[in-house]
Amino acid sequence: MTTFFQLHVLTAYPPANLNRDDTGRPKTARVGNVDRLRVSSQALKRAWRSSDAFAEALAGHLGQRTQRLGETIEGHLIDRGADPATARTAARAVAERFGKLKSEGDKKPTHIEQLAFISADERKAAFALAERLAAGETVDVDKAPLLRRADGAVDVAMFGRMLADSPEFNREAAVQVAHAFTTHRAPVEDDYYTAVDDLKGPQEDAGAGFVGEAGFGSGLFYLYVCIDRDLLVRNLAGDEDLARAGLSAVVRAVTTVAPRGKQASFASRARASFGLLERGSEMPRTLAAAFLKPVGGEDVLETSIARLLSLRESFARAYGDEAETAIMNVPAGEGSLADLIALAVR
Known part of the structure; x- marks a missing residue:
C-alpha cells in the first residue's frame, strides 16, 4: 500500500x-x-x-529550472577553446533535447523556449555530449542517453516536471x-509612503522626493x-x-x-x-x-x-x-x- x-x-x-x-x-x-x-x-x-x-x-542532488542550458554549454565550450561557431552549433544540438529552441535569428539562439527542469545528472551528461560534438565526433544526439526518467535530483522528484517535446521523460x-x-x-490594505531627498536643503519646499503606494x-x-x-x-x-x-x-x-x-x-x-x-x-x-x-x-x-x-x-x-x-x-x-x-x- x-x-x-x-x-x-x-x-x-x-x-x-x-x-x-x-x-x-x-x-x-x-x-x-x-x-x-x-x-x-x-x-x-x-x-x-x-x-x-x-x-x-x-x-549535489538538486536540479535547475532554466531556459539557459544551451547558453551555459556554449560558454563552457568556448572557455575550453572551441571555435564560437562550433560551440554554438553543439550547444543548440544538445539543448534542443530538453525543449524547443528559439530561432537562430533570435537574440538568444541557445535559449529553450520554455523553462526546463534539468537534473544534475542530465546537466553533466549534456556537457559531456557537447564536448564530444565540439571535438568533431559524430554522435546521434537524438539517441544519446541524456534525459532520465529517474535519478538523484530530489527537487525534480518532489515537484515533477513536464517536457512537452519529450513526454516520456516527464516526472509526476x-x-x-x-x-x-x-x-x-x-x-x-494600502501603505502610502514617501521618500525624502537627502540633499534637499531647508530653504526648499518640504515635499517628498517620491510618493508611492503599496x-x-x-x-x-x-x-x-x-x-x-x-x-x-x-x-x-x-x-x-x-x-x-x-x-x-x-x-x-x-x-x-x-x-x-x-x-x-x-x-x-x-x-x-x-x-x-x-x-x-x-x-x-x-x-x-x-x-x-x-x-x-x-x-x-x-x-x-x-x-x-x-x-x-x-x-x-x-x-x-x-x-x-x-x-x-x-x-x-x-x-x-x-x-x-x-x-x-x-
Whole structure:
C-alpha cells in the first residue's frame, strides 16, 4: 500500500506582501464566501527549492529550472577553446533535447523556449555530449542517453516536471502543495509612503522626493502538503536514503522558510507556530474545511489549532484513521520540528 505523509502547518505573518499578483498587490482567494490572503504553491515551492534547508541537506542532488542550458554549454565550450561557431552549433544540438529552441535569428539562439527542469545528472551528461560534438565526433544526439526518467535530483522528484517535446521523460510530482490561505477574513490594505531627498536643503519646499503606494496584508496561513513516499522513492531510482534526506529537507523548509516577496520592505520572516504530520496509507485529505467559516475572536492562532485538530478527529471517527502523527505546537510548548522530521524519515 502507498505511504502518504500529510503536513498541516499554521504560520503567522505580520504585515507583508509575500506573493504579488499582476498589479503588485498581495494575492487573495475567496474561501467560505470570505476574502482571504493567499500564497501560491509556486511561490512556496520556489522558496523551498532555493532555501538553505535544501542546499545544505541535498547538495549535489538538486536540479535547475532554466531556459539557459544551451547558453551555459556554449560558454563552457568556448572557455575550453572551441571555435564560437562550433560551440554554438553543439550547444543548440544538445539543448534542443530538453525543449524547443528559439530561432537562430533570435537574440538568444541557445535559449529553450520554455523553462526546463534539468537534473544534475542530465546537466553533466549534456556537457559531456557537447564536448564530444565540439571535438568533431559524430554522435546521434537524438539517441544519446541524456534525459532520465529517474535519478538523484530530489527537487525534480518532489515537484515533477513536464517536457512537452519529450513526454516520456516527464516526472509526476511526489509532493503536492496547496495554496496557503488565511484562516480568517483578511483584507488587502494600502501603505502610502514617501521618500525624502537627502540633499534637499531647508530653504526648499518640504515635499517628498517620491510618493508611492503599496498593498500589504497580515494573517495566520493554513498550508497543506501531501507527499507520496513511494512515488518519491521511484523518482529517485529507488534510493531510500536520498528519499529520507529529501523528506527531512522538505519538512524543515515548509516550517522555517518564508516566501521572499518584499522582505526588504516588511521583514516578514516567520516560522510555523503549529505543525501536524500524519503518516499512513489512507486516502489523503486536506483539513481546509476547518476554516470554511472564518476564525474570529482575539486569539486566532489558538482557535485555528483547535479547529484543525477537531476536524481531524471528526474525519477519523467518520472514515476510520490509523495514521501515525507527530505534532509541533509552539504556543502550547508541545513537540518540536525534530519530532516531525523523525516521523518523516523513519
